[in-house]
Amino acid sequence: IHPRPSVLSLSPSSLSVDAVGLQRQIDELAAFSDTPAPSVTRILYSEKDVLARSYIKSLMKEAALSVREDAVGNIFGRWNGYEAGLPAVATGSHIDAIPFSGKYDGVVGVLGALEAINTLKRSNFQPRRSLEVIMFTSEEPTRFGISCLGSRLLAGSKAAADALKQAVDGQNISFFDAAKSAGYNICQEDLPNVSLTKESYSAFLELHIEQGPILEEEGRSVSIGIVTAIAAPASIKVDFEGNGGHAGAVLMPARNDAGLAAAELALAVEKHVLASGSIDTVGTVGILELHPGAINSIPSRSHLEIDTRDIDEKRRNTVIEKIQHSASKIATDRGVKLSQFTVVNQDPPALCDESIIDAMEAASRHLNLSHKLMISRAYHDSLFMARISPMGMIFIPCYKGYSHKPEEYASMEDIANGVKVLALTLAKLSLD
Amino acid sequence: IHPRPSVLSLSPSSLSVDAVGLQRQIDELAAFSDTPAPSVTRILYSEKDVLARSYIKSLMKEAALSVREDAVGNIFGRWNGYEAGLPAVATGSHIDAIPFSGKYDGVVGVLGALEAINTLKRSNFQPRRSLEVIMFTSEEPTRFGISCLGSRLLAGSKAAADALKQAVDGQNISFFDAAKSAGYNICQEDLPNVSLTKESYSAFLELHIEQGPILEEEGRSVSIGIVTAIAAPASIKVDFEGNGGHAGAVLMPARNDAGLAAAELALAVEKHVLASGSIDTVGTVGILELHPGAINSIPSRSHLEIDTRDIDEKRRNTVIEKIQHSASKIATDRGVKLSQFTVVNQDPPALCDESIIDAMEAASRHLNLSHKLMISRAYHDSLFMARISPMGMIFIPCYKGYSHKPEEYASMEDIANGVKVLALTLAKLSLD
Ligand SMILES: [Mn+2]
Ligand SMILES: [Mn+2]
Ligand SMILES: [Mn+2]
Ligand SMILES: [Mn+2]
Structure with missing residues (x-):
């Protein structure tokens, strides 16, 4: 009854990516932003996020996928295979x-995955296993301090569900109130229902810009990165408290300046990371806030958020211990109170699935695209999807390795190559 | 026609300060705040500031003063003397x-000055020279980065008027739009009209809490501080810019982290201040902001605002030079751009007038209050009023020297003593 095409019948020339259409979609999505172009700011459950979600669902429907949305707004678009069970x-x-x-x-x-589906449809491919495109809710920790929120919940993370109970944003809006304002009328009890079983997927793939300079530095000789492992991230919140006071009247020996404690800790993070002995250890103080934040007021409180990662979990945890030791010592030396030192998360690294790596390599070769096996130093929803499914990632070169800033850029040629490798790998895994 | 009372006829017992009423006024005024009690937040031209201004004007009218308000909202309440010319x-x-x-x-x-006037009125004193209570607009630099805005303009500061042309607040609201929203419909051309001539006042006095611990540490033996000079303040704005990037993907050697440059500069400020060799040198980083301010983003921009003061102008300026040198060196060493290093103001110190000091000392002795001659390390509107008038300041002890935080406190006994010294000094100077 069903046709049984070999994936090899999908010749490179039969896979025609609509690069112009894909670039237009990328540009249209970028317009849903709370800051002016070329920058993009799209925060979980904001008005712009809601509009962008509608846009994705409309594209899924145009591709004739059946669309489902779970309680927290993970969006799924499914192309039913001929063995849909x-x-x-x-x-x-x-x-x-x-x-x-x-x-x-x-x-x-997300848009590349939809284009991979459309490319396969145009080539008359029929999937055996269903193919499903997922848009995950809140990979970025911006609003509630929890990264990969959607994928953590899909993977059944009790810690993430618990953290959401207390979670409030910078305006003191709770997660549940924010969700409600975006049309997701949920409560704590609904969260466990988001999780998927290990039988849901035979494979999960993520196409992503590299966010590092390695592929670009290889020049034209390498078009595709194939990820073998994702580095292990940890994040830490620190608060110092001192007496504050008037910047003119309190003499230097009488001070216990919470801001200077924060400055010292930021430099200590850099020192401990550099001392790890490995280029793979990184650490960043991305948030450093002073209270009350007035030029003529000695800071009475400071708040830091620290991100540290490594491909070696033990080495990363050693860095965390050293940071904690420095925080205590700085507090003692400066007479400030270390009122918080919380390791918010300390996730283990993930390994990509061998057979998925094989399929991605075969797809690259089939398309005459040279590839490089590499580590993902940024983490992704794939890190958590790996808990419930064999996982693989495809990287696309990006300009100077820039990411998380407006200058972030990947050429449409490189993106189209990534879409083709994704399409061919999806096709292969669908037939397995 | 006119009575000619000697100031000596004002015996300590004839000066009855309404301490209960004054405390109630202080508490009522504190309720006009944008943050919850016990903290107070009252920002120039905010809704709460406008309400507080109405409150002050109503108290002036209750005291039968003739009320005038200038273009930027300096408020004057005058008790006409019998030689009002x-x-x-x-x-x-x-x-x-x-x-x-x-x-x-x-x-x-402000409230203490009004109570001093009321106390003199209750004692049937008649001033020869008119007595005037001034509420200055925006002593604090919070909203537009300019301290002592009202008194600078009264003293004819062209620099302050020029700075207001470009001045915007954190929400990018211009000074003139903010003023308009508070009911002050002014333009750039109106600013020079705010200035007063050197013939306006024969003396200017300011009653203020010490904002330092010196008087309290003297214990019960000293009740009043009499200021001989005001320390010279300077403020500096610094911006660093780097490439930013993803906190996971950009390896440490490839970074130029604008946040770490800021942390280093903050510690350098402390180092240079401590190296001045004098206890009188202070320096503070009260504002340190990172952009974009996300845990997983390397800071691409940082902004610092630095306050440094000394009673020795030359020594303070040496500290500024060292801070600038450090900022340049940090920028070079870290490969970040020092995109701003602006000395926003660098005011000279002010000396209090000898004859006003004599009058304040005589008043203290007359009231049987022991006093201490001292430096004001915080600066005040008096620093700028000294440019157009002989100037003096009276200090009141305050709890632990705390200021610029909710724990700031002065006892009503100490405040009432300060009000009495002010009243007697005003009376004396009015008759001179
Ligand atoms: Mn990201
Ligand atoms: Mn991402
Ligand atoms: Mn102040
Ligand atoms: Mn003050």
């Missing part, structure tokens, strides 16, 4: 964007 | 409050 092959990424970032991070893995 | 004797302070501060800074010098 089998675990599906899924692919996807996110479309939320941190303040003043760019238009490719995440977006290429 | 002579230069008047003025006293006053401010009521604006930086975010999360207390209820005594400035306020004691």
